[in-house]
Each structure stands twice: as C-alpha cells, then as structure tokens.
Amino acid sequence: MKKGLVLGVIVVIAVIGFMMIQGQKAPEAPAPEPAAEAPAPEPAEEPEEEQAAVESGVIHVGVYLPLTGQNAFGGQLELDGVKMAHEEKPEVLGRKVELSVVDNKSDKVESANAVKRLIERDNAVAVIGSYGSSLAMAGGEVAESAGIPMIGTSCTNPLVTQGKKYIFRVCFIDPLQGAGAATYAYKVIGARKAALLTDVANDYAVGLAGFFEKSFLKLGGEIVAKLNYNSGDQDFTAQLTEIISKEPDIMFIPAYFAEGAIIMKQAQELGVDFQIMGGDAMDNPKIVEIGGDAVEGFVHTTFPYDPSMKEMNPVARRFTDNWLAKRSDDPNVNAALGYDSYMILIDAIERAGSADPEAITAALAATKDFEGVTGLTTINETHDAEKPIGIVQIKDGKKQYIATITPEL
Amino acid sequence: MSLAMFVQHLLNGLTLGSLYALIAIGYTMVYGILRLINFAHGEIFMLGAYFVFWGVTLFRLPWFIAVIGAIVVTSFAGIIVDRVAYKPLRNAPRISALISAIGVSFFLQNFAIVVFSAIPREVQRPAWLVKVIIVGKVRILPLTLVVPALSFVLMMGLLYVVYKTKPGLGMRAISRDIETSRLMGVPVNRIIALTFGMGSALAAASGIMWALRYPQLQPVMGVIPGFKAFIAAVFGGIGSIQGAVIGGLILGLMEIMIVAFMPSLAGFRDAFAFILLIIILLIMPTGLMGEKLEDKV
C-alpha cells in the first residue's frame, strides 16, 4: 500500500543524523574560530586555511600511534620518545608546541580517521606516525590529500612514501634492511643455507622476507625452506620441525618481538642449533625478559642506536642518559625514532621559519645530515632516511650492539 | 618423513588439540543449555591465565595454590558475566544474547588492556615442566605430556559430574527443555550458574596451560584460541561434550599435520580447517556428534 513511504522517513532520520554530528560541534574546544566557518575546500586543494593555528600562537603537532592492539608494544615506546623530545623542546620560533595524541588501535580504518581528526579538529600542521607500515599507509593517504606533512617513525615498507609529496620517514626501508640482514648473514655469520619463517598475513614480514630472500640469493646463498604462518598463531612446532629437517645455517624470522620470542622458545625446545635472525621489529627492551634464555645468541638488524652502543654521538648519549634518569627500563630504537621524528620536525619548522605546512614540507625534504639519536639523518629524494644498519645480538642475557653495516645491494 | 619426525608432530598436535578441546568444552556446555554462543569465553580464558601469573609473581604464591585460586576466581567471573549480561536476556531473542556476549568480550578485552596494559608479559614456567627429555630422535617436553594428561583428567571429571551427579542431571534436563525442567523443580538459575562456573573453570585451566605452553600473556591472547576452539566445538557437534573433545583433538592434529605434510601450503592452514568444517557440516549438518535439534512446528 504505502510503497516508498518508509524511504522518506529514513531520509529525515539521516538528516537528524547530520544534526547529531553537527551537535557534536558544541562541546568542542574553541580552537578554530574563523577557519571552521569558512567554506571548507575540497581536500587535495592547496591548504591555505591553516591560519587558525598560525594565528593562535600555538603550533599543533599530531601524533597517531598504535597504543592498543597488536602493535601497542612499539607504539607506546615511540610515544614515550616523542613526549620526551617534546619536553626537551616544547617551543619553536618562540611559540608553544602542543601535541595531540590519538590511538589508532593498530587498525587501518582507525588510522585514517585518526589522521583526519588530527588535521581537521586539532589543526595539526604536521603529523607524526605511525609504527606499522599498513597503518602509516592508511594515515598517509589522508595527510597527503590534506597537504599536511607526515613523518613516519618506524614504517619500513617502501610503499609508505612511494609517490608521495608530503610523506617522510626517519627510518630506512625494508629493501635496504633485507639486504643488510642478508649481507650480515652471508658475509659475517658465513651462512649459505637460509630458512624463512614468515607471517603471511603481516605486510612487514612478507616484505622483509621477500627482500631478504632476493639479496641472499644474489649473494650466492640458497633458501632451503620457506614456511608460513598466520598472525595470531602461537604454535610453530610443525613449521620448526620441518625447517630443522632441512638443516639450514640460519633461520630468518621477520616477526614482531612477542611472536618472535615464542618462536625462539619453541625452537629451543625442539633443539634448534642454527643461528636465528630477525628484523627491527624484534628490537624491544623486553626481549630478554620475555624470551628468557631462548633468545640467547639471537641476532637482529635494527636502526643504528642501542643503549649498549660503544660510540654514541652526543645526541644519543644525552637521550640515553635522560631516559635512564627517568625510568627503570632501557630505551630502544622505537623510542629513539619517536624522539628523532619530533626533533627533525622541529628542526624543519625552525629552518622554514614558519609553521605553514607547505614550508615545513619543503624544509623536511631538504633535511640533510641532521644529527639525531639514530645517527646522521638525510632525507633522500624518495623521502626516506638514509641510514646504516645496526646489528644487535643478545649476549649473556643482554642486548649488545655489535656492528654497523652498509648493505651490498 | 621419518618416524621420529612423525611422532614429534603427533605429540605437538596432541598438545595443541587437547588445549583446544578444553576450551571447546566451555563453549559446548553453555551452548547445550542456553543455545548461546558465549563469545566471551576466550576472554575468560585470558583472565584465567592472567590471574595465575599474578598470583605467582605478585603475591608470591606457590604454583599449586595460585592455580587453584585462579580457577576459583575465574569461575566466579564466569558466573558474574552470566548474571549481568546473559540472565536478563533469557527470554529475549537469541541474537540479543549473542550481541551481549560480543559486548562482554569487547569489554573484558579492553578492560584487560586498560588494567594489564597491551604490552605482552613473560610467563615464568616451573623448570621441571620445560626440561626436555630426549627419546631417540624425539624431543619431549614434560609439558606436552602433562597438558593432554591433565586435560583428560579434567574431561573425565566433567563427564562424571554431567552424567553421574544430580546437578549434572539438572543440566541435561535443562538442555532438553528449560521450561519443563523448571516445572519439574530443577533450580534452573542455579544450574545455569553452575554450568557457567564449570565452563569458566575449564577455560581458566586451559588458559593456564596455554600460557605454560606458549609462554606469553596478552589481553588479546584469548581471541584466536577461542575462535579456533569454537570451530572445534561446532565441528564435533555443538552441545556434545564428547564431540567438543574429538573436535578439538582433530583440529589440533590437523593444524600440525597440514604443515607437516604440505609445508609449502602452511599459509593456507586456516582455510583447510574451514573447508573441512563446511564439508563436514554439509554431510552431517549438526557436526560429528551433535544431536538433531527438532524444528518446532
């Protein structure tokens, strides 16, 4: 009878919905007065309406990191690093810098929302984040189309900055890291037969394993076993038993540290005697605590910083001392990268002489030989940081920084 | 594949399978009585694991006491979950209770993130459990023998309660017809609370053993095992305790054996499990041991 009748009603509800969203505006902080009322342009157009932030005197910097979920262990450390840097340099160009922190829950949709929120509601002139390449990609798309510079902390997948104008990072990329790991395994450890144990559902692991494989083959090595698992699996005994039967010299596990610790425990129980090697995601001060004696001898690539480093530049020295003065746990590269990304941003704002996103972007792109905790940082033409690769080994129940290498690509 | 390797795989699969089986029993007990998929079960499992390691590390309790204490506390947590989130919905559509279960699961998981923090924690294991015994070429962890043995004892105890005691009779009566049971004088609410308590105690026990086998605590640690155990319960025929045990063991063994026999397809492991599940359901629509639920006309 009343065909099409509900339809209209629903539309009214939709309109009520808009009002609801609109109503949300009321409890808002009174930050953006003129800009909010001005007709918001299409995203991706020249962002000229940052005046609100510029005029208010405070420079807003957004931070989005995984504080909960799968990647929380890395995100929280990076946030600590950013906060420490902010405490040291709370002002630039004579203006206060204010951090807005949003949790992206280790989730892509949340990441995109988080960056939108930072840019639109908190008026961030630049965004720092994130741990995890897929999160950084989701957030990066938003920052790119809004024309707001973003500095990735430890997102090492090459796709993050590929073809992007506004996206930078303070870390090296996985092809380089994979090559570094392969070089170390082949040249220093002397491994000829390698096995790979990869989480197929993890972009970081798949990427790094692929680059390791390519470089290791190129160097003349052989991949004797390639075993997979899925994120969330906790039983690796079947894969490990299979790998043991292939008798490799080295097993490369590009896993996150918690998962890696479990793999190594099971490897120990199964009597693995070959070398195990991992990537930068294994770098965590808690690795020994969580892995116990199973991680003894484990080697992983990382960014060139560790509190156990013998020769530190003054920045790293100060960072380490300040950290240890305040907390009981050791700092690690994640904290260092968080620290560096904030400092590089402040440096860029200083050099740009303005907090205008375009100016910051230009200054960031021109970053050269910036002395950070993780060494001299130069942003190259693909917006990635060029850095040597550090090697850390767990020896006598402690993380030891044992070498810095330049990979043979 | 050498015999030693096969035995090694078999042992690993048996351990994993008996853990799945223990969790699956909790799902199946609640489902049998309330026709409710208790999605919060994986989180109860997680709580059990956290409680025992709190007892050991924070209060310095001896292992034995900590385990008993954690099981008791967790079973009360299960009863509270039932009281708060499921009992008010007994007469509501089943889906509302399901959403309530999902809500509880979200809540407990995030509550754990807030309270315990999202950073994984280490688990210190009693040394005798992890001292490797080498028999021929097979490496046996005492744990891999203890877990199936303990699981077996617990299951036997449970079967005894369900089939030989009065509350067990009540449970079986309720699973047939809740209203008639009430009229016949079965204390329905108390029996349901008991069911939740026992299911949660089993979840706690499996959580503790899981944490011993895979020594790490995380607020999200219950999600995947819970999901897998639930699949195992359906596989065996949800509502049947024996079915849950068989389903858990088959799933555990299959997960290991797929990798063992087809190492290159290890990434597809979960897909195989589900394909097998769907095929089984198509052939036997109520799982391996499930009873046919009558359609009400």
Added chain:
Amino acid sequence: MDPKYKRNYAFNGIAVLLLVGALFWSRGNLDGYKIQIMNLIAVNIILALSLNLIYGFTGLFSLGHAGFMAIGAYTCSLLILPATYKQTMFLLQAPMWPFSVMHAPFFVAVIIAGLAAAFFGFLIGLPVLRLGGDYLGIATLGFAEIIRVLANNMPRVTNGALGLKGIPSYSNLWWNYGWCLLTLYVMVRLVRSNFGNALKAIRDDEVAARAMGINTFRYRLTSFTIGAFFAGVGGALLASLLTTIDPRMFIFTLTFNVLMIVVTGGLGSITGTILAGIVITVLLEWLRFVENPITFAGMTVPGVPGMRMVVFSLALLFIILFRHQGIMGRREFSWDWLFGLFRKRREA
C-alpha cells in the same frame, strides 16, 4: 490516488531534497574529519541494510559479511587502480593478467564489485543455505575466513599482506549517499513486495511457508545473493574511501561490527538499522575523548589507551540489556505513524 499516498510521496520528495540540501551544506561547512564520519555512516548503513535483509528479513544467520566486503573491495580497487601504478605497487611479485590491466570507471567498478560478491554469495549459498540456524552462521563465517586466507596467499592478485594502496579516492558524499539511497530504495521495495512477504514468511515459520507452496530455498538464495551484492558495494565504497586495503581489515570482527549495528537497530527494521548505523558510527568516534587527558573539577586525569572501547562496550551492553529487541524492534518509523501521532494528540 489516495491522498495519504500522495502526501507520503510529497514528503518523501521533500526528505530527499532535504538530504541533498544537507549534503550541500555539509560540504561547505563541515571539516574533512566530520565528512569522513558521514561517509562512514553511509557505508555502514549500506552494509547493515544488506545484512538486515539476509538476517532480519529472511532469518538467515549469516556471518560472512566480511568476506563479501573483501571481494567487493578488491574487485573495485583492482578495477579503478591505474595499470601502471599496479606494476609499481606489486613489489614482490608482478600482478597476474587480467588483474594487471583491467580498468573501469568508478560507477561500473562498484557495480562489478557488487556482482562479484553476489556471484560468490550465490556459489557459497548453493550448498550452505541448506544448513540451519547457528550452523549456517559458522559455515558463512568460515567462508569469510577462507576469503581472507586466500587474499593473504595469492600475492599475484591481491598483493598479499602488503595490500593495495593509492586506490583513487572517488568515493565521496554524493557517491556514498547515492548508493545508500539506492540500497534503501531497493530494500524498501523488496521488503514491501510479495517477494518480501515470502521472505518474512520463511523467517517466521519455514515449515508453514513451505506448506504454502513457497520454494523456500530459492527465496533464501535470492535474498542471500542480493545481500551479498550490497555488501560487495559497501566494501567497494569503503576501499575507495580509505584508499588502502589489506586482508587483515576483513577479519571476523568486521562482520561483528555490522551485526552489532543491525541488532542494535532492531532485526527486521530498516529505519532501526539506519538509526543504529548513525548512532554507533558517531559513538565510536565521539568516545575518543575518554582517551584524552580530561580535566575534571580541577584534576587532570591522564588518558588511558583502551578506555574508549571499554566505554563503548558498556554502552552496547546497556542498549541491548534494556532494549532486548534493539532500538526499534521490528517497528518502522513512517509518515503514517508520525501523522497518526499528531492526529491522536489533536483528538485528545
């Protein structure tokens, strides 16, 4: 023409105009963050409506939505990504023909995405719709997980875990709300048609429906396929909205989110679904404030990560415990109801 009928049409027209006006207005006056949330609302409504058709109106307990969304999202993304870009993005293994070269305009891509999802819905429905009750739920859940595992393990089609990125961001308020209205229109027409009556008959009493001569299997399959189509469309729009997708997005909790909206709104209530779609999407974003440091009565409480989901899950529990049938139950909000309200008041 019945004057009531006429009136309703007029009001429908006004409502649509109002919506268009509201969209125009929000484009000019709302910031990108709010527009993003509005877009998410539209996509969530499409997804929830399609699940409501399958579950609320036909009574098929389906937990396979994430799988259909994944199919839609990948199909659409592969169609709208420029071929040259695909080559550079597939870092580890080159894309497989024809996925490497296929291309289509956005509208066509979304439709093809929907069709692809519908095709898979049909294929999977053919065997599993013979299952009943919770077993159907598990089988469809299994199907969704299989799709995700395949997406992870077929790097030449999906780029594996690396996912697809740089998907052209065509999806905007107009597309999303256009599709939302279209979904709505189709649903309303469907539910009010004879076809819809047959679906409801199957839901309420399958045996009786069969006795009435309804070919229940065919109706269930059709409903399932249509639901899958719109789930695929929702996935496609979501992909273009986020501009990056990977298999991990499509885990089973995604289905739970959609199910949550449907049940909170009321199974078998279209207006309820829409209401819940708005409430839940907005609530999730709005609750972020609990994780920021809050200054309350002179004391500053530091933000605690994870607090938001604690509050959200409590809110969800609260809704479901106090309104067992969801916000709307099976009722609908309609003009007649609205005017009936006025009339009653006048008479009183």
